[in-house]
Each structure stands twice: as C-alpha cells, then as structure tokens.
Amino acid sequence: MEPEIVEPPLSAHEQALIRASVSVVEPFAAEMTVYFYAILFARYPEVRPLFPQAMDAQRGRLLRALLRIVDLVDDPESLVRFCGHLGRDHRKFGTLGAHYPAVGECLLASLAHYAGPAWTAEIAAAWTKAYGTVAGVMISAAEQDEAVRPAVWPATVVHRLPRGHGIVEITVRPHLPYEYAAGQYVGVETPWWPKLWRSYSPANAPREDGTLTFHVRAVPGGSVSGALVHRASVGDVIRLGPPQGDMVLDAAAHSDLLLVAGGTGLAPIRALVEEVARRGGRHQVDLFLGARTSAELYGVDDMLRMAQRHHWLTIRGAVSQEHIPGIRGSLPDVLAEYGPWYQHDAYLSGPAQMVVAATKALTLGGTSPDRIHHDPFETPVLSLP
Known part of the structure; x- marks a missing residue:
C-alpha cells in the first residue's frame, strides 16, 4: 500500500x-x-x-x-x-x-x-x-x-556459466526468502565495490529452490558488471536490493503477448516466458530476438528448445547487419512485417535505442501506449517509471 x-x-x-x-x-x-x-x-x-x-x-x-x-x-x-x-x-x-x-x-x-x-x-x-x-x-x-521485509538480502553464488560475447550466467541463492515477480529487476552489490549498486533482471520465474539467475555482460568501465563477470565465483556472497519494476505478467490485459528482446534484455523476457508456462500456457506468445549479427543472438538455442516444449510460443529473429535468409532486418522492420500487434500486450527489453524504435513501430501500427510495457532504459536505483 x-x-x-x-x-x-x-x-x-x-x-x-x-x-x-x-x-x-x-x-x-x-x-x-x-x-x-x-x-x-x-x-x-x-x-x-x-x-x-x-x-x-x-x-x-x-x-x-x-x-x-x-x-x-x-x-x-x-x-x-x-x-x-x-x-x-x-x-x-x-x-x-x-x-x-x-x-x-x-x-x-x-x-x-x-x-x-x-x-x-x-x-x-x-x-x-x-x-x-x-x-x-x-x-x-x-x-x-x-515492518515486512529486510533492506538487503545476502545471496551466495552457487553456479557460474560463461555464455559467450562477454556474458556470464550467474545463479545465486538468497540467505532469506526473496519474493519477486517475473519481469522485475533487482539491485546488486558486490563485495569488491561496496555501496555501488547496479540493476539486473532475473532470467527466471520464481523457483521452488529460491535461486535467481542473472545474465551479466561486462561493459567497458563497468565496475559491478566487470566484477560479476571476471571475479565472482561459486561461494562468493553478493547482496540483493528489493525487486522493482512493473513489467510483469499481471499488467497484461490481452491473452496474446508480444515479447521483444535485444542483448541481455532477453533475461526478463525469458522469465516472462517461464511465468506463462507456470500458469499453464494461458497466453499465446510471439517472441522476437534482435541483434546486429547472428553470433550475437545469444540464448536463441535455449529459447528454441522452450518453443519445442510449448505450442503457444513462437520465436523469430531479427539481424540488422548480416544477411541471413528469414531473419534479415532491424527489429522495428520485422515487427512491422509480422504485425499488426494492436490486440497484444507488448513487453520490450534491451538497449534504449531498440526499445524506443520498437515502441514507435508498435504505436504506428495501432498498439495502445498503455499496452506497451518496459522498464526504464537504464535501471538505476533512482530512476523508476
């Protein structure tokens, strides 16, 4: 309240x-x-x-x-x-x-x-x-x-998996119960940079064992991302802040969903797909993955396996700087080609430029702005929607 x-x-x-x-x-x-x-x-x-x-x-x-x-x-x-x-x-x-x-x-x-x-x-x-x-x-x-929850949650790194292109998948287990919704983001502090918080979205819906998985890319000059990618190992303890963000499934008014992901923006989108599965597949989901080259379409194999398990999930790619039959073009162009999407709730996650361009394309195609969901372009602790 x-x-x-x-x-x-x-x-x-x-x-x-x-x-x-x-x-x-x-x-x-x-x-x-x-x-x-x-x-x-x-x-x-x-x-x-x-x-x-x-x-x-x-x-x-x-x-x-x-x-x-x-x-x-x-x-x-x-x-x-x-x-x-x-x-x-x-x-x-x-x-x-x-x-x-x-x-x-x-x-x-x-x-x-x-x-x-x-x-x-x-x-x-x-x-x-x-x-x-x-x-x-x-x-x-x-x-x-x-009165109802801690200020921070210590969490132990329990798994670490390189995903290529500077991206590492890090799974942590909070020491106390951590409640969040698929699609939200979480402030993370490492022991190597005290008081310096950066936000990452869990790449999974809530699990029975309470673990969260983050996809982290080391960015130039990024103290926290660099520490998580190059220094964090199993057994290290990081700290989590409270979950934030409104890009959650309960915000959807339609049964058809359009999910759009670029780069590590795939993490909250993947969590939303898992959440749809947890709820029995009551939504029809069209997922678009965007990148500059096919090599940068990280996580696509994982998502294709999910599409094979779930009949309600359709996946398409959009590659803007490489000619590949079937997935050529920028995300806005590909969205316009397969639209219109005005009967869908759209969830967008990725670089700000991509989100802005996709939002414009969807709006021009008749999608109501209140049906387009995304969190802040940066997700700093003091910038909320």
Missing part, C-alpha cells in the same frame, strides 16, 4: 515557481550536483559512508530523480508512487529518517546558490513544502517496508 501525502498538495502557483526555478538552474545541473554532495559531506560527514567512493553515477541518479519529481508535482498519485519506490529502495543504502533534513537543507542551499538573484523567499517556501512532501512519503514508505 502506498503511503498518503503527508502535506497538502502544492498549489498551481507553487508548482509554477518550482518549475521556473528548475529552468534557471538546469544549465548548471552537473555542477549543482557536485556542489550539493560537497556541502552535504562537509556539513554532515556522518552521511558519507552511505555513498560509494566513486560519486559520478550517484550524481546522475540524484539529478534524474530530482527532475522526475519536478515533472510529477502536478500529479500527486504518480508522485506518491515514485517517492514510495525511492523510500523503500533507499533502505538498502542505510538511509534513516534523520538523514532527510540534512539532505533537504543542502538541496535548497544548492538550488539557491545556482539560481542566484532568481531565488526568492516565495520560491524557497515552495521548495521547502515540496521537499517536506517528498521526504514524508519516502520515510513513511520505508517504515512500512521495514
């Missing part, structure tokens, strides 16, 4: 003041986040251990969350939902209710610093009210969450 807003909603005038002030500081957004964390750690050094040593990614998350909150100031229901997600997720960092006033003080000081003469007492009052609302929702959500 989402917490209720703890303060009156902002008036239209207050919303306008907040948006106007953001437009003033937006050109200095990157510098402002650096300034914010500098004064936060200087004034309240006790909060520094909550954050990773490398702060670049964290600054970006703060900015995205701030802009998202501003975007939702006139939509109280969505604002409560978003801030509730943030409050629950912040538990894994060790955030306490006592930390919120410090953050609010430094946030307003940063906004005032970069707004300059445009910062007025009226704008400060509007931001104080807005931050009080956001902090109240986050604290309430965290308290409710604390």
Whole structure:
C-alpha cells in the first residue's frame, strides 16, 4: 500500500515557481550536483559512508530523480508512487529518517546558490513544502517496508556459466526468502565495490529452490558488471536490493503477448516466458530476438528448445547487419512485417535505442501506449517509471 501525502498538495502557483526555478538552474545541473554532495559531506560527514567512493553515477541518479519529481508535482498519485519506490529502495543504502533534513537543507542551499538573484523567499517556501512532501512519503514508505521485509538480502553464488560475447550466467541463492515477480529487476552489490549498486533482471520465474539467475555482460568501465563477470565465483556472497519494476505478467490485459528482446534484455523476457508456462500456457506468445549479427543472438538455442516444449510460443529473429535468409532486418522492420500487434500486450527489453524504435513501430501500427510495457532504459536505483 502506498503511503498518503503527508502535506497538502502544492498549489498551481507553487508548482509554477518550482518549475521556473528548475529552468534557471538546469544549465548548471552537473555542477549543482557536485556542489550539493560537497556541502552535504562537509556539513554532515556522518552521511558519507552511505555513498560509494566513486560519486559520478550517484550524481546522475540524484539529478534524474530530482527532475522526475519536478515533472510529477502536478500529479500527486504518480508522485506518491515514485517517492514510495525511492523510500523503500533507499533502505538498502542505510538511509534513516534523520538523514532527510540534512539532505533537504543542502538541496535548497544548492538550488539557491545556482539560481542566484532568481531565488526568492516565495520560491524557497515552495521548495521547502515540496521537499517536506517528498521526504514524508519516502520515510513513511520505508517504515512500512521495514515492518515486512529486510533492506538487503545476502545471496551466495552457487553456479557460474560463461555464455559467450562477454556474458556470464550467474545463479545465486538468497540467505532469506526473496519474493519477486517475473519481469522485475533487482539491485546488486558486490563485495569488491561496496555501496555501488547496479540493476539486473532475473532470467527466471520464481523457483521452488529460491535461486535467481542473472545474465551479466561486462561493459567497458563497468565496475559491478566487470566484477560479476571476471571475479565472482561459486561461494562468493553478493547482496540483493528489493525487486522493482512493473513489467510483469499481471499488467497484461490481452491473452496474446508480444515479447521483444535485444542483448541481455532477453533475461526478463525469458522469465516472462517461464511465468506463462507456470500458469499453464494461458497466453499465446510471439517472441522476437534482435541483434546486429547472428553470433550475437545469444540464448536463441535455449529459447528454441522452450518453443519445442510449448505450442503457444513462437520465436523469430531479427539481424540488422548480416544477411541471413528469414531473419534479415532491424527489429522495428520485422515487427512491422509480422504485425499488426494492436490486440497484444507488448513487453520490450534491451538497449534504449531498440526499445524506443520498437515502441514507435508498435504505436504506428495501432498498439495502445498503455499496452506497451518496459522498464526504464537504464535501471538505476533512482530512476523508476
């Protein structure tokens, strides 16, 4: 259950003041986040251990969350939902209710610093009210969450399997029961990079033995992905944050499903296929796998075996940079060729460019936007749909 807003909603005038002030500081957004964390750690050094040593990614998350909150100031229901997600997720960092006033003080000081003469007492009052609302929702959500589940789940690596092209399949067993839905994603922290969290989608529906399998590709400069691919071995213990995301089967209104996967985006799509099987195959599923070359169509053999077992599952490939009879073309082109899909619920997972292009193709083909499901292009801890 989402917490209720703890303060009156902002008036239209207050919303306008907040948006106007953001437009003033937006050109200095990157510098402002650096300034914010500098004064936060200087004034309240006790909060520094909550954050990773490398702060670049964290600054970006703060900015995205701030802009998202501003975007939702006139939509109280969505604002409560978003801030509730943030409050629950912040538990894994060790955030306490006592930390919120410090953050609010430094946030307003940063906004005032970069707004300059445009910062007025009226704008400060509007931001104080807005931050009080956001902090109240986050604290309430965290308290409710604390009553029913842990903040983090230690999990032991029990299996490791290279899948080629820099991808490794890692299976972990949480030390405590871990409830999630197929299609969701999970924050992962490794012992080699404390406080640095990255999100991965389990490639399986919930299992009786409680294990989760992740498909991880080592990306250039990726500390967590590099550690998981090159350093993690059986017996190592990682930590999981709470499951997140709304790309779940219960969101479907139609009995026909269109699943579209590119790269390691196959993981949550595979989990959804398993979930359909767990429910007795009550959906007809068309699955499209996209890649630049046939060699990059990882996991296709596994999915073809699943199609042989399940009559309701049809699989097609789309290869954009290699001529292969039957699977030539980009994903949007192939989707348009086999469509229309307006009587399907569509689930998309993969690189942002692919998701955007596929969404456009489906919308042009008549698919209602509310029937197109995907999670954030990046799934950082502070960026939720």
